[in-house]
Amino acid sequence: MSIRKVLGVLAAAAMAVSLCGCGEGASEYDASSIGPKLNIGITFDRPGLGFSHSSEYKGLEVDLARLIAQDLGYSPNQIVWKQVRPGSREGALTSGQVDMVLASYSITQARKQVVDFAGPYFMAGQDLLVRKDEGSIKGVDSLEDRRVCTEKGSTSSQVIRRRAPKALLQERDELGQCITALLSGDADAASSDDFVLAGLAHVKGGGQLRLVGVPFTRERYGVGVRKDQAELVSTINHALEKMMKDGGWAAAVKEAASSIGYQVDPSSRRPDRLDGSLSSEVR
Template sequence: MKLHKASAAAAAVLVLSLTATACGGDSDSGDGGGGKKITVGIKYDQPGLGLKTPDGKFTGFDVAVATYVAKELGYDAKDITFKETKSADRETALSRGDVDFIAATYSINDERKQKVDFAGPYLLAHQDLLIRSDENVAKGEDLNGKKLCSVTGSTSAQNVKKDFAPNAQLKQVGTYSECIAALQSGAVDAVTTDDSILAGFAAQDQYKGKFKLAGLKLSNENYGIGVKKGDKAMVDKINAALEKMVKDKAWDKAVADNFGPANYKSEPAPKIGNIVK
């Protein structure tokens, strides 16, 4: 009798499952439509790249790329949930399945590739300096004796001191917003991190025309889209979407919309799989 009840229950579950499939029930399988949702990890605090505005909207180049990719995967904008994914949390968020993919100034490197897979790259950034618009820095060595700002724990400022200007006066603060305010007031002479991040801050309305990038290209940062380790199908789909974004010029528009006011001279769109060392 118990076996008979179990068989009946299994049959009922099978019928319900087939019915749900035929009716196109909700799913997160990745083909979009029919009420399906996708969760994308981004930064919330990087103007020009990933920013959550006070009214709850999301803006920036990473957001534009993520939205385009999600659309190519079959999701409308209303089907996307953007989830804040801080740098230290990115690998964990992917392995736990908290997000479907991450577009958050996520530089591709060998250490990270042990834990996640990457599509892209979709942007080649460089470590650079942000300076006041009426000043010039021709090379890293020019920072000797100057006041240089970056965030606590960042490798960018340490790289400058180690490789270019050992006598730079390093000021470390909690956020890049604090660095930008210090640059505006004259408390520091330059701010350093990825040029894309600096351009995003400089493009904000309150800073337009006040700052510029030095254009020194002190390092190469290949931004990729992170996916769960082993999900080759997702990597392939995202790469196809990125190639289409470049081909139809949506990539160029996203660069102009988000970095233009800072006179950011971006590299051409990188080739998929081409990691610049």
């Protein structure tokens, strides 16, 4: 079943619950404290996760955000999509520009000092993207004196500095610029999460790029909200739990992966608990 059909089924079910007032475990969160519109921060340039084209928003995080909004009682036309970048996510939340963020937002201890997280809702791993004819880069341990491009403000930059201190790190404002640098020969590798890289390679790589396929971190994507909103975190977790039980989450993951030509087993990307677990290095 496609995610659009899943959304339709869940919308009908939600309407029925609201009319009868009898939904078991229904959310008790008062969404009126947020306001008549729900401002959601997403990426606009990450195919498969959050992507904007001709005022249409697509991707796994867009689909999950819509389902969360529905659980909070918001209709699709009450959602306001706002672009966030790695370096602006905390600021967008703390300033009130957005009410929540779903933007490949890895849960880290440093970030939890500033914002709260629901989830995690998806598991990824930092990897490397290289040109197809590149045979010497086999993982993070073979980056000495190699030019590695990352997005400014991302955890990917921090990990490369820590795990490959002799790499020649290049930070650019947008990850898409790293793809351009890789294709032109100005960089030897681009580093970000595997799902992110797969999406950009599919859309921008022209068949000339490949994933190394040796992830060296475990990234847990969370829904970021402002601090001290325990009820909202609990409600979002409840919505995520429902999606994971009724098949909506797996359908969204499959559709997102298919849209970028990436082979993914949803069960391998499903978190085992919704407790704000931190991202971690695994190699």
